[in-house]
Structures are given as C-alpha cells and as structure tokens.
Amino acid sequence: MNFPFGRLEWSDLKPVHLFTHEFSIDNLVGSGAAWMVVIGALAVAVLLTVMGRWGWLWREWLTSVDHKKIGIMYMVLGFVMFARGVAEGMAMRAHQTTALNGGVLSEEHWAELFSTHGTIMIFFVAMPFITGFMNYLIPLQIGARDMAFPVLNQISLGLTATGAALCMISLVVGKFQIGGWTAYPPFTGSTFDPGPGPDYWIWAIALSGFGSMFSGLNFSVTIYKMRAPGMTYMRMPVFVWTALCTSILLVFALPPLTVAAFMQALDRTLGFHFFTNDLGGNMMNYANLFWMFGHPEVYILVLPAYGIFSELTSTFAAKRLYGYTSLVLATMSISVISFCVWLHHFFTMGNSATINVAFGIATGIIAIPTGVKVYVWMATLWRGRIRMTTPMIYMTGFFMLFVIGGLSGMILANPAINWQVHNTQFIVAHFHNVLLPGLLFGVFAGIHIWFPKAFGFRLHETAGQVTAILWIVGFSLTFLPLYFVGLMGYPRRSSGFEDPALLPYMYLTLFGALLIGCALLGLIATLWISIRQRDKLAVPLGDPWDGRTLEWATPAPPPPWNFAVIPHIAERDAFAREKVDGKPFVQPPDYKDIHLPRNTSAGMIMFIATTAFGFGVTWWMWWLVILSVLVVVGWFFVTSFIEHDEVTIPAAEVRRHHNAWIEAISLATPVTRDHETDSRNRGLADTDMVVAS
Amino acid sequence: MSDTATTNENLHPGMNLGYSGDAEHAEVTVFGFWTFLMSDLVTFGIVFAIFATMKDATAGGPGPAEVTNLTSIAMQTALLLGSSFAFSWASLSMKYHDIIWRTLGWLAIAATSALGFLMLELYDFYHMIKEGAVPQRSGFLSALWALVGLHGLHVAGGLLWMAAMTGQILKFGLTDQIKSRITRMGLYWHFLDLVWVGIFSMVYLAGVA
Numbered sequence: 052m053n054f055p056f057g058r059l060e061w062s063d064l065k066p067v068h069l070f071t072h073e074f075s076i077d078n079l080v081g082s083g084a085a086w087m088v089v090i091g092a093l094a095v096a097v098l099l100t101v102m103g104r105w106g107w108l109w110r111e112w113l114t115s116v117d118h119k120k121i122g123i124m125y126m127v128l129g130f131v132m133f134a135r136g137v138a139e140g141m142a143m144r145a146h147q148t149t150a151l152n153g154g155v156l157s158e159e160h161w162a163e164l165f166s167t168h169g170t171i172m173i174f175f176v177a178m179p180f181i182t183g184f185m186n187y188l189i190p191l192q193i194g195a196r197d198m199a200f201p202v203l204n205q206i207s208l209g210l211t212a213t214g215a216a217l218c219m220i221s222l223v224v225g226k227f228q229i230g231g232w233t234a235y236p237p238f239t240g241s242t243f244d245p246g247p248g249p250d251y252w253i254w255a256i257a258l259s260g261f262g263s264m265f266s267g268l269n270f271s272v273t274i275y276k277m278r279a280p281g282m283t284y285m286r287m288p289v290f291v292w293t294a295l296c297t298s299i300l301l302v303f304a305l306p307p308l309t310v311a312a313f314m315q316a317l318d319r320t321l322g323f324h325f326f327t328n329d330l331g332g333n334m335m336n337y338a339n340l341f342w343m344f345g346h347p348e349v350y351i352l353v354l355p356a357y358g359i360f361s362e363l364t365s366t367f368a369a370k371r372l373y374g375y376t377s378l379v380l381a382t383m384s385i386s387v388i389s390f391c392v393w394l395h396h397f398f399t400m401g402n403s404a405t406i407n408v409a410f411g412i413a414t415g416i417i418a419i420p421t422g423v424k425v426y427v428w429m430a431t432l433w434r435g436r437i438r439m440t441t442p443m444i445y446m447t448g449f450f451m452l453f454v455i456g457g458l459s460g461m462i463l464a465n466p467a468i469n470w471q472v473h474n475t476q477f478i479v480a481h482f483h484n485v486l487l488p489g490l491l492f493g494v495f496a497g498i499h500i501w502f503p504k505a506f507g508f509r510l511h512e513t514a515g516q517v518t519a520i521l522w523i524v525g526f527s528l529t530f531l532p533l534y535f536v537g538l539m540g541y542p543r544r545s546s547g548f549e550d551p552a553l554l555p556y557m558y559l560t561l562f563g564a565l566l567i568g569c570a571l572l573g574l575i576a577t578l579w580i581s582i583r584q585r586d587k588l589a590v591p592l593g594d595p596w597d598g599r600t601l602e603w604a605t606p607a608p609p610p611p612w613n614f615a616v617i618p619h620i621a622e623r624d625a626f627a628r629e630k631v632d633g634k635p636f637v638q639p640p641d642y643k644d645i646h647l648p649r650n651t652s653a654g655m656i657m658f659i660a661t662t663a664f665g666f667g668v669t670w671w672m673w674w675l676v677i678l679s680v681l682v683v684v685g686w687f688f689v690t691s692f693i694e695h696d697e698v699t700i701p702a703a704e705v706r707r708h709h710n711a712w713i714e715a716i717s718l719a720t721p722v723t724r725d726h727e728t729d730s731r732n733r734g735l736a737d738t739d740m741v742v743a744s
Numbered sequence: 745m746s747d748t749a750t751t752n753e754n755l756h757p758g759m760n761l762g763y764s765g766d767a768e769h770a771e772v773t774v775f776g777f778w779t780f781l782m783s784d785l786v787t788f789g790i791v792f793a794i795f796a797t798m799k800d801a802t803a804g805g806p807g808p809a810e811v812t813n814l815t816s817i818a819m820q821t822a823l824l825l826g827s828s829f830a831f832s833w834a835s836l837s838m839k840y841h842d843i844i845w846r847t848l849g850w851l852a853i854a855a856t857s858a859l860g861f862l863m864l865e866l867y868d869f870y871h872m873i874k875e876g877a878v879p880q881r882s883g884f885l886s887a888l889w890a891l892v893g894l895h896g897l898h899v900a901g902g903l904l905w906m907a908a909m910t911g912q913i914l915k916f917g918l919t920d921q922i923k924s925r926i927t928r929m930g931l932y933w934h935f936l937d938l939v940w941v942g943i944f945s946m947v948y949l950a951g952v953a
Contacts, residue, residue: 199772264783272776302779306787314794314890323879323886324803325794331801331883336794343790684904691908692915 057671063225063247076155080142085223114650116201117611118186121208123505125183126498128208132175132215135222137571139168144529144564147557150547161546162229163248167218169232170252173348174259175215177486180494181355182211182266185294187505189270191602191609192288194279194618197648199272205654207262207269213661214259220666221251228252231544233345234315236326236337241319247669249319254665257312260305267301270294279601281620285379288600288624289372292379293358296386297351303390304347311340320668338400342393350389352486354382356493357424360449363442363496364428366596368435369724369740371624374427381420381427388417398466399473407466414464421457425450436739438724441515445496448523449488456484459534474544477537483530492522495574502581503595503734507607508588511580512728518573525570528563532556590734592716597724597736599627604635606712607734612645612700615709630738636716638709642702649698656686770924777928781935788894788939792946795891799951801883808951811877811888813868817948820864821940824899827857828937835930838923844913847926851913854933855906858899865896888947895943898936905929 061067065085072078099105112120143164146156154161186204190197198204221227228248230239239249274295278287287295315337317323324332365372372378394402394410428450437443459481463469472478495518503509536556541548581588593607604626605613616639622628629635660682667675721737799808834850837843869889872878879889909922909929916922 199776268776268779268783272772272779276772276775302783303786306783307790310787310790310794314886317879317886317890321879323890324801324881324883325798325886325890329803330805330881331798331803332886333797333801333883336797340790340794688904688908692912694916694921 055672055674057667057673058247059224059670059672065223065226077157077160080156081160084138088219088222110650113655114205114652116197116205116648116651118190118198118201118204119505119609119611121204122183122185122187124208125179125186125211128212128215129176129179129183132171132179132218134571135219136168136172136176137567139164139171141564141568143168144557144561146546148554148561150557151551151554152547152549154547156546158546159229162231162544163227165544166229166231166234166252167221167227170227170255171215171218172486173232173352174256175211175218177352177490178259178263179211179215181297181352181490182207182263184290184355184359184494184497184501185266185270185297187501188290188602189273189294190277191504191605191613192291192600193274193277193282194601194614194620195273195277196613196617196645198269199277200269201648202651202653203265204269205651206657207266207654209654209656209658210262210265210661211259212658213262213665214255216658216662217251217255217258217665217669220662221248225251225669233341235341236315236318236334237328237332239315240327241322242327249315250669251665253312253316253319254668257309257316258661258665260309260312263301264305264309267298267305269298271298271302274298279617279620285376286620286623286625288358289361289375289378289382290355290358290600292382293354293361296382297354300347300351300354300386300389304344304351306344307340308344308348311337311344314340316668335400338397339393342396343390345396346393347386347389349485350385353489353493354385356490356497357382359493359497359500360428360446361424361431362600363446363500364431364435365624366500366598367440367443367446368432368437369597370431370435371599371627371740372427373430373433374423375623377423378427381423384420385417388413388420392417395464395466395469398469404466411464411466411469415461418457418461418464425454436724438727440512440728441499441510441519442496444516444519445492445499445522448519448526449492449496452484452488452523452526455531456481456488459484472537474542475537476533476541476543479543480530480533480537483526483533487522487526487530495519495522500596501602503588503590504593504602504605504607504609507591508581508585509590509595509728509732510577511584511588514573514577514580518570518577521566521570521573525563525566529560529567530563532559532563587730590732592712592719592734594736595732595734596727597630597738597740599624599740601626604629610708611647612705615639615642615705627738627740630736631740636713638713642706642709644702645700645705646697647700649696653686653690657683660686770920770927773924774927774931777931781931784935785939788942791887791891791894792942795887795947798883798887801887803882803884805882805885806872806875806877807884808947810875811872811885812948812952813871814948814952816864816868817944820861820868821944823857823861823864824937824940827854827861828934830854830857831930831933835926838918838926842918844917847918848910848913851906851910855903858903858906862896862899862903865892891947892943895936895939898939902929902932902936905932 062071065082066089068078069082069086072082099108112124115121142156143161146154146161149155156164186198189195218227225247228234228239228244228251230244230249234249234252237243239252274287274291314323314325318325318327318332324330326332326334326337328334361372361378391413392410394406395414398407398411428446459477463472463478463481499510499515533556536553537543539550539553541550541553590607593605593609594603595607596603601618602609604618618625626635660679663675664679664683667673667679716735719733719735720731721735722731722733723737724739726732830850830853834847834854837846837850841847877885879886906929909926912922912925
C-alpha cells in the first residue's frame, strides 16, 4: 500500500474501529468522535445542498475579501473548534472522576485528548477569535475601507483553516500526537513516536503560523498607513492600540515557532539532528524556540481582549477612558517585556540560578503594566453611569477571576516556588485562570457588543446574562479547585492518581465542566433566540450602545465600503464628541465613486493546496506533496500576470445608500440608556455621556 | 496619510512613479514588504542562533574546516554580490530610462550571476554528500545545511520571481505597478546579500579561522 496512499492503512480510519475493535468506552469515545466529525461534515453538506446555498456560500463568503466577512468567518471557525475543545475538556474531566487507580480512557487516548485540547484551544480557537475581532474592527475603527492587503488577508484565513482542518482530519484518519500542546522532542521525535501524530501537529502549526504572521503584517501595515486623516497615534481607539501591539508581536514571535516546527519536521522526516538525543541534537533549543514564541503568544491573545475591555468600560460607564496614555504605554511595555520572560516556562530544565532569577524578575516586572490596566478600568468605572448588562457581567467576572490568575502567575514567577509546583495541576489552574476570564470572557463580551454592528440586531439580553453567569460559575468550579489539587501534588497530564483525597475535587471539577457545557449551549441558545426575535432586536441605525468610536457612526450592518466618505478626525473618541455637540451623521457635500477589490478564490486555493500538503507529508504521499507545492507556486506565478481589477461602486449608489440611512435616523426617536435593552432601541442613542472628564 | 499626495516626489526616490494615486498605494505595499523582510530577518536570525549553539556538536563527524571550500565560497560571494550590483543597475535604469530592454538586460545579468551562485552552492553540497558530510551525520551539519539551504531556497525563489518579473515587464511594460514590484524585489535581493555576508563570515570564515 505505497502509491497513492503512502503509509496510510485501512486500519488508520478511526470510524471503522467501532466495528473492528473490541467494544470499550475508550473505543466508543475515540471512534464516536470520529463519527461526529464525519456526520457533522455530511450534515452541513446536505443542509447546504437542500437549501441551495453552495453558490451563495462561495460568492458571498468564501471568495469575499471584505474584512468584515473574513472577520466573521474567523469567528465561525473559532466556534466550530471551540465546540470540539470544550467537548474534549468535558471528556477529560469525566475520565478523571474514574481515574483513581485507573480510568475509563486508555493512557494514550488521554494523552491525545490533552494534546489536541491545548493545541486547538490556543491555535484554532483563541487565535481565530482575536484575529476575527481585529479583522472586523481595525478598518472600521481607523476609518478605512479595508485592510492594506485584502487578498493576503483572505489567504491568512485559508492558512488558519488549513491548521484547523488538519486537526479535524487527525480525529478521523490516524491519530494526533500525545506530547502536549508544546510537543517537546525527543518524545515527539521519530524514535519515540514514528506515527503520524507529531506530523499532524507540525504542519497544522507551521502552516497556520504563516497565516498568523501574514495577519500581523497586514494589520500593522493597515494601522500604520491607512488611518483616516487626522487620526494621529494618540487619537486611535484603545482596541486599535492593542491590535497594533498584537500585530507587531505576531510579526516577530511567529518566526521562532515556524523555525522550531520546520526543524522538528526535518528531524522526523529527513533524519536531521536538531533536537534528537544522539549525534549532537539539543532538545533545549526546541524549548527555547517554542517559548520565544509561546510567551509573546500569551500577550498576542490577551492584548486584544484588553482592548475590548477598555472599549467596554468607557462605553458602558458612559465615560471617557481614564488614563488613555498610561494604558497605551502599558500595552507597549507589555509587548516589549513579553520577549524577555520566555524562560520562566522551564525554570526546572537546568538553567543556572542567575538566569532563573533574571527571568523571574522580568516576569514580575511584566505584571506592573498589567496592574496599571486593571486600575485604569476601575478608575473608568468609578462614578460612571454603569449599565449592568451582559458585557459588564463578563467584565465583573473578569475583574475578580483574572486578578486571582494574575497573582498566581506572580507566585509562579518566583523560581523557588516554581520548582515546587511545576508540572502540577497548579499550572493548569493558572493558565486556564488567565486565559478563560482574560481572553474568553473578553471575546464573549465583545461579541455581545459588536454582534449588533455585524448583523443588524442585538443578542437577547436575558439569555446573554444567564450564559455569562454560567460561564463565570462554571469556570470557577472547574478550575479554581485545581489550585488545591496541584498543591496536594497531583501532576498535570497524568491520566490517573492514587490518592483518594483527590477524588472529591475531581467530582467538583466535573460538575463545573458540566456547567461550562451548559454555558456553551447557552451561547448557542442565545444566538438561536436572538435570530428568532431579530425583528424585535433590530438596530439598523447602527449605534445601540451609545458608542464612542468610528464604527458606531455607520449603519448596522455597515455597507461593503464601510464609510460613504472617509471621516476627518479632530480628536480622540470623535464620534462621542460629535454626538455631545449634537451634530453627528452630517451629509457630505458630494460623493465619489468607491473602488473595492474584487472577489478572489486565492484563499480557498491556498487552503486546499496547503491542507493537501500537510496531509501528504504526514502520510508520506509524496506525489501529493509535490503536486500541492506546484499548485501554490504556479498559482502565484500565473496570477501575477493578471491585472487586479476592482469593483466600482458609483457615487450615486453610495449617495442613495447613505441618504436612506440618514433619513431613517431623522425619523427615529433616540432611546436613553434606560431603554437600551428593550425593543425601543433601534440603534439611535440619546447620548448621555461625559466627554470632558 | 492622505495629505501626502502633494509631497510624493520625495516618497520614492527610487521609483519615479508617474502619478499621485498609485504613489500612496506603493507606499503601503513597499512598507508592507519591509515588514515582511523584518519577519524574515528574525527567521534567519534564529537559524543563525541555532547554528551558533550547534557549531561544536559535530559528534565525531566532519567539522567546519572539513566542509569549507574557501575558493568556492569566495566565488559564490563574488557572484551573489555581483548579482546585487547588477540589480542596482536595473533599478537605476528603471528610474532614469524608460527603456524596457535596458532594465531587462541588467536583470538578466543579475539572474545569471545568481544562477552561478546556486550552481556552485549545489556543487559544494554534492561534494559534502560524497564526503559523508550529510545533515543526518551530526547536529552541526544539520544546522549548517539548514542555514545555507534556507538562504539557497530564498535565492531560488527569488530567481523564480525574477522570471515572473521578466514576463510581466514584457507584457505590461514599466508601469507603476511593475516598478513597485521591482522595487520590492530589489529590497529582497539586497536583503539576501546581507544574509549571505552573515553566512560567509559566521559559518565559513569563522569555521576555518
């Protein structure tokens, strides 16, 4: 079975295992998951066919270069992968309640679960979420019509989807690696794991890594070069500042990961000796490379969430952000210092005490700008007119829980303590404690804020609040007990334990995990209820929350060209000032034709070709590898000879669209903040904010 | 930002773009390419760092002195620097003369020279394989092959790009779009030269010293 299938055997197809292997819960979970992927994919295909939506999907979404649609597609990708990540987390928690002297899942299956869970949650949930937000918001907030490189933007999405697709394929064909999300060699080297698992990981990470690097490039160039006239750096919304810092981090922090992944691939596929045990290989190089990426990655993920929290506080407290300059400086400081702390991820791996202390101190220092941010948000809320709606509930949960997570990080920054708790569940508690409240709550709050902008109707408020509370309680019950479990000595990544005292905690975390499962269903229910009631929740006029930044000065959803005329910016929070002065939404004297880039299938071609490449290398199907490389190179070669044409939106069409919106505004009654969540809110705010403070 | 259209003359001294609208766009694309080069430089920097940590990891196999053929390296250096030099002339002729063949001629010299560089490099690799200095032999050789190979792949990719540019110049002429592309290609080409200077001194000169 060599050509055309390489080393792929029939027995690698996991759905078949349900019938060919002896029945066990372990087999049922593994094979059942594979069946769910297959059935899910088929169900989507059937649904699209029955509804006749393939053409629509292709024309309106997959080939679109509109940054708003690309942003939404990132979010959809993130949610699909999120469902899998949560399911894996729940499976692991269920296993742990049986893990006293054993457990229902085999050790290898358990290891595969925590490896895929970590890989997916970081690279294919958190990354798409923040990339989606940055895509959607950056051009709107800086007053631009699109990204600097719209086609490259679509290609980035394609490459990210490649990584996610390889992870999903690994669930059905063969298996994923079992070395954790960090995949340290030599354990993942060809000597110890010759199978396809580490190869899936390598190519999912390397290929999507290119996509992330190009996203960072695209976003930073957009922010540097495409801002509306008058928007100086210190007039940019805070979210744009955090996005800029994240983009810079992406440009500089992704190369170490790419290099590490490629060297690991050379080791595994061609027998090089970068990280092997013998012939001069050095595993520590991998650890350093991985965390040179890995630590900035933490801030890549959390900085945009900080940006969302900043917009959230000032909007929902109806106050100008307190300490804008300090927040900007804090964000920049974090970006720089994040490159100086990577070694704290392996204090115990043989560094000298001096080096450990230096990195421990740097880690302590990075907490200072983060602390500045928390105070900035608190000071912004102070004496504001706070509306305790869904975003603010997430913010409250974030405040309480994130500070605990941050302080446990300070404990870990001390090398002496780190030696005691390293590799225990304490670490698991810590990083879930910063990533869930820090990143995920920010993303969910952000979805509640900007969903109405993207789709033209609000999310149902009560459903949103119940879901938010479920998230907060579910998180607390699942992960806070792990601090104690860790201090009691339960190692992380261990499939079983021998101390019966741990068992009650395991039941508690399983209960918490079930609540998180309910919270996930709550998100889906919120969406479902909101779609059902979309007429009642509609906010076509575009400004449901009395917003402050430019994106709220457009209809909801915004037209493909974003702005009828590019606004001129005279100060920070320009839209807020215009509203207070009573002259927002003025009609420009004349309109011009607008040129937009035409749809392209570049992203989909890259997605298919690179997925084939990753699959081919993993299974040694060399013909597929060569073919996919030829397609990628050939495509760029050939299309460089085709002149990019543009779609022109005539000025009359822009005028008609803009006038219709202005007219609707003039006919509508503005609503005060007291009626923000009822059906009177059509997206025209009766402004009630303090600009001067 | 938007008011820069009036001061275009000083924006791209190397490109001599004809009219205002495209100059602003060129500003964005050239800046984007600089950003890409920064990222690529980090990539090279990391591979350099890995090489530095592995230079003694010969595991009893061939060391730096055994795999360095300084004559060949000197010739490669001359060829690659010459290629860069020829590319500068291509850029200058693009700026001062609207004659396609003049630019194409210099590009052809640059490409031929770089092709010679690649041939010599491949010949060196062939020799190393014959002597058993394959990357599978030791950590040092893995790092050497990766670093030199990464640069070589960049040069090969650049040659492919140059072939595409030649076709585009013939098809479109020296339009603003093409000028912008050649400017970016020039940045890439000189960048690879700089990286080679690093490889030349750090891998080969330091290796035999």
